[in-house]
Amino acid sequence: MQCQKPIPYNPVRFVKALHVFLLFIVSAYSAAAQETVLNGYVLELGSGEPLPYVGITNLNTGATAESRGDGRFSVSVRKNERLQFEYPGYRTDTLVVTEFGVKRVYLTPDGTAIQLDEVQIQAMTDSRLAAEIARARQEGQTTEASQHRGGLRISPSRLFGREARQARQRYKLLLAEQERRKIDTRFTQEAIMALTPLKGEDLELYMTKYRPTAEFLASADESELRLYIMDTYAKFKELTPAQRAAIKAPERNESP
Structure with missing residues (x-):
């Protein structure tokens, strides 16, 4: 059996390959850091009326913009940057940009007691929820x-x-929404599907039946959460069809 001859080292080819690799890395980084136009509306919390000429500031870059007469806004922003919304007579709010779908930002009249319903509370940003x-x-x-x-x-x-x-x-109501968000952040479909074969309707039923409490998640680390998922999945498999049919997913109102 003949041994293959080693490929001779070619410094020119090596430099070219390294150059192509570096260009790929730089291009990928530039694409990730590229600004994207974020569209949305600024509305009054409670009435849902559009707020015109709201001041919008990118807290990361200092760039400013304002909403139009119908409350619409369009700003160039990168992922994870923070936008601050200011309007006379209303409380300042901050939005962390995590995705680029159409946003609805609700501002609260300053010093005004407002009766909030579940839909309005769900529409709040995390910072506004904590302030309320x-x-x-x-x-x-x-x-x-x-x-x-x-x-x-x-x-x-x-x-x-x-x-x-x-x-x-x-x-x-506000505290319940904050706890719901904390649970949803960790008890996710991705985390469950990584440990179990659940999907579709069975996945929804399992997540409804064995949704953990905020108190448990506050003290549980990732290994304890994985153990919880595996233990409760074993219990879920033992449920009869009638027991599974009796599980009702909680109704959630969609944000406007």
């Missing part, structure tokens, strides 16, 4: 500082007042 939770917590407090006796005292107006009661109800 802090606001509702403060407005719904049942105690206040006493300047004369020191410490805290129960305030009847805070305990029984209409606005305080609404704030406490709003706080519960």
Whole structure:
């Protein structure tokens, strides 16, 4: 058996190949960092009315723009950059760009108590959701500082007042949405499909039946979450067709 002769080293070919490789890397990086036009609407939270001439600032580059008369906006932005929306009489909001579908940004009138429904809460950005939770917590407090006796005292107006009661109800809705997002971030279809053969309707039924709590996920690391998925999948396989049919997926309202 004859041994093949080694291919002689050719420095010219090596340099050309290296040049092509570097061009490929640079092109891929440039494509990833390329600006994309993000389109959307700025609306008032509560009424859904468009807000014209809202100031929009890219916090990463300093570039500015504003919404049109009908609330529409178009800005050039890169993925993971942050856009800040400012409008007189409304609370400033910040949007982190993670994908480039049409966005609807809802601004809250400053100092105005608003009754929020589930659709409006789901439409909030994470930063606005956190701000509204802090606001509702403060407005719904049942105690206040006493300047004369020191410490805290129960305030009847805070305990029984209409606005305080609404704030406490709003706080519960907002907190539930925040917890839902925390769960959805980790308990994903991708994570489950990587460990089980579930897909389609069975995957949806499993995720509904064995959706973990936010408290569990707050303390569980990735290995504990994988173990949870495998253990609950074993239980899911043992369910009878009637038991699976009894599982009802929760209805979710779509954002407008």
